Amino acid sequence: MNASELRQLFPILNQEVNGKPLVYLDSAATSQKPVQVIEALDKYYREYNSNVHRGVHTLGTKATDGYEGAREKVRRFINAKSTQEIIFMRGTTTAINTVASSYGLANLKEGDEIVITPMEHHSNIIPWQQAARVTGATLKYIPLQPDGSISLDDVENTVTANTKIVSVMHVSNVLGVINPIKEIAEIAHKNGAVMVVDGAQSTPHMKIDVQDLDCDFFAFSAHKMCGPTGIGVLYGKKALLNKMEPIEFGGEMIDFVGLQESTWKELPWKFEGGTPIIAGAIGLGAAIDFLTEVGLDAIQQHEHELAQYAMERMSEIEGLVIYGPKHRAGLVTFNLDEVHPHDVATVLDAEGIAVRAGHHCAQPLMKWLNATATARASFYLYNTKDEIDTFVKGLTMTKEYFGHVF
Numbered sequence: 001m002n003a004s005e006l007r008q009l010f011p012i013l014n015q016e017v018n019g020k021p022l023v024y025l026d027s028a029a030t031s032q033k034p035v036q037v038i039e040a041l042d043k044y045y046r047e048y049n050s051n052v053h054r055g056v057h058t059l060g061t062k063a064t065d066g067y068e069g070a071r072e073k074v075r076r077f078i079n080a081k082s083t084q085e086i087i088f089m090r091g092t093t094t095a096i097n098t099v100a101s102s103y104g105l106a107n108l109k110e111g112d113e114i115v116i117t118p119m120e121h122h123s124n125i126i127p128w129q130q131a132a133r134v135t136g137a138t139l140k141y142i143p144l145q146p147d148g149s150i151s152l153d154d155v156e157n158t159v160t161a162n163t164k165i166v167s168v169m170h171v172s173n174v175l176g177v178i179n180p181i182k183e184i185a186e187i188a189h190k191n192g193a194v195m196v197v198d199g200a201q202s203t204p205h206m207k208i209d210v211q212d213l214d215c216d217f218f219a220f221s222a223h224k225m226c227g228p229t230g231i232g233v234l235y236g237k238k239a240l241l242n243k244m245e246p247i248e249f250g251g252e253m254i255d256f257v258g259l260q261e262s263t264w265k266e267l268p269w270k271f272e273g274g275t276p277i278i279a280g281a282i283g284l285g286a287a288i289d290f291l292t293e294v295g296l297d298a299i300q301q302h303e304h305e306l307a308q309y310a311m312e313r314m315s316e317i318e319g320l321v322i323y324g325p326k327h328r329a330g331l332v333t334f335n336l337d338e339v340h341p342h343d344v345a346t347v348l349d350a351e352g353i354a355v356r357a358g359h360h361c362a363q364p365l366m367k368w369l370n371a372t373a374t375a376r377a378s379f380y381l382y383n384t385k386d387e388i389d390t391f392v393k394g395l396t397m398t399k400e401y402f403g404h405v406f
Contacts, residue, residue: 001298007382009034020352023387028173028201028331028378029356030223033287037226040286044279052278053252053269067278070285071268077288078218079209080235084267087234087241088281092200093123095219095234096167098271099196100127102244103217104165110136113163115193117142117150117179118368119172122361124198128167137164144368147325148175155187163193170202174362174374176307176328178202185214194240200224204380205303205329207296210235222280227287231280234271241267248273299381303330306379306388313392317399323369331378333360336395339402341375347398353391 007013010032015022024032044066050059052067071083080086089095104127108114114128118141132139142150142158159166166188171178185195194216199208204225210218217240221232236244246253246264253273255263264270291299307330314320319337336344341357348355356376359366366372377391 001294001302001381003302003382003384006294007384009036010382011035011038013382017352017354018350023351023353023390025377025379025383025387025391026354026356027204027380027383028224028376030229031204031226031380032382033228034226034290036290037228037283037286041228041279041283044282049279051275063278066282066285067276070281070288073285073288074233077208077292078203078233078235079211081211082238085235085238085241087236087268087271088277089219089232089234089271090230090277091221091223091232092198092219093232095217095232096124096196096198097127098234098247099167099217099219099236100131101247103194103240104128104131105134106245108132108135108137108164111162112137113140113160113165114138115140115142115159115163115166115188117168118144118364119148119150119175119177119362120167120169120364121173121198121200122363124167124169124196125364128165142168148172148323148365148369149177149325150179152180152183152187155184159187159191159193161191163188163191165196166193167196167198169198169200171205171329172324172362172365173201173331174333174360174365174376175324176331176333177324178327178329181215182213185216189214201329204291204299205296206300216240222284222287225287226290228280228283231277231284233284238267241271246270246273250274252276294381302381303379306330306383306385307332309385310377310379310388310391313388314395317392317395319399320395323371323374330380331376333374333376335371335374336399337402339398341373343402344375344395344398347401348391348394351390351394351397353394355391 012032048059048062050063052064071086074086075083188195196217197215199220203220218235223229250273253270255265310332321335323333345357
C-alpha cells in the first residue's frame with residue numbers, strides 16, 4: 001500500500017491550512033473522502049435522484065438498485081448471512097440506541113444485568129443507562145487493566161447468569177485498545193446473554209467478519225470509513241431482529257395500515273421508516289468498493305506501523321504521556337506536561353496539523369485516567385511517516401513555547 005499515492009485521491013488533503021500543508025490526524029473523528037465517493041454522490045444527485053422502492057419509473061428503479069446494491073456490498077463487507085440483517089441507520093449512535101430501546105426494553109427486567117466497560121464511548125453508555133433506569137436492570141462494568149485493556153478473567157467474573165446484554169466497543173477511540181470480541185461473545189453466550197459491538201473504530205481499519213465474531217448486533221458509521229456523514233449500519237442476527245419491534249414509524253416500513261392497527265414490512269425495511277438515506281447508502285457502497293480495492297489487511301498493517309512509529313518519536317519528548325497499551329490500533333492519545341490539550345491542538349493547528357482535543361465522548365474513561373481531557377492523533381490509510389515527523393516537530397515546538405510561558 002502506497003499512502004503517498006493514495007492521498008492523491010483525497011482532494012481535501014491537497015491544501016494549506018494557516019499557510020502550511022495540511023496534516024490531517026483526526027480520522028477517528030471523521031475520515032476524509034476519496035474522489036470515488038464524492039463522484040458517486042455527485043452522480044446520484046445529477047443523474048438519478050429519486051425516491052426508492054415505490055416508484056416504477058426509470059429514475060426510481062435506478063435509485064432503488066443503487067440503494068439495495070449498497071446493502072449487498074455491506075453484507076459482503078462484514079460477512080453477514082443475509083441482506084435482511086443489514087439495517088441502514090443514521091450512524092453508530094442510532095444503531096446502539098435502537099438495540100437498547102427495542103431489544104433492551106422488551107427483554108430486560110429488574111434483577112437482570114447489562115455489562116459494558118469504562119472505556120466505552122458515550123453512545124455505548126447512555127442508552128444502557130436509560131434502559132437500566134426504565135427496566136430496573138443493573139448496569140455493571142468490566143474493570144480495566146493498568147494499561148486500559150481488559151482481561152478475559154475479568155469478563156468471566158463480571159458476566160453472570162443474570163447478564164442479559166454485553167455491549168463492548170471493538171476498538172477504543174481513546175486508548176487504541178483492540179478488544180477480544182470473539183472471546184467476550186463466547187462468554188456472553190455461555191451465560192445466555194446477547195453480544196452487542198460498537199464497531200465504529202474497527203470497521204474502517206480491519207477486516208470484519210460478524211459470523212466469525214459471533215456477535216448478535218454490530219454497529220458502525222460510514223463517515224469514519226471514507227463514506228458520507230449521516231448514515232451507518234446496524235447488523236443484527238435475523239432471528240433477533242425478527243422478534244424486535246421498530247421504534248420509528250411511518251412510510252416505507254409498513255405492510256398494511258388500518259384505522260386502528262398496522263403491520264410491518266419484513267426485514268430489513270421494518271426498521272427503515274420514512275424516506276431512507278439513499279445518497280448516503282450509495283456513498284457508503286462506493287467507500288466499501290474503495291476500501292476493498294485497497295485491502296483492509298494492508299490498511300491495518302500500515303496504521304499499526306504508523307502508530308508504532310508515532311509512539312517511538314513521541315517518546316523522545318520529555319514530559320509527554322501516552323495513554324493505552326503498546327499494541328494498539330492506529331491512534332495515539334496523550335498529554336504534554338502542564339499544557340492543556342486544547343492549547344496543544346491550537347498551536348498544532350497554527351502549523352496546519354489537525355488533532356482532536358477534549359474528553360472524546362469518554363468522560364468515565366477520562367476519570368479513570370485521572371485526566372480532564374487529552375489530545376489525540378489518529379491515522380488512516382492516507383497518512384505518512386513524514387506527517388508524523390511534522391507532528392512531532394510541532395509538539396516539540398509547543399513544549400518549547402509553553403516552557404517559556406511557564
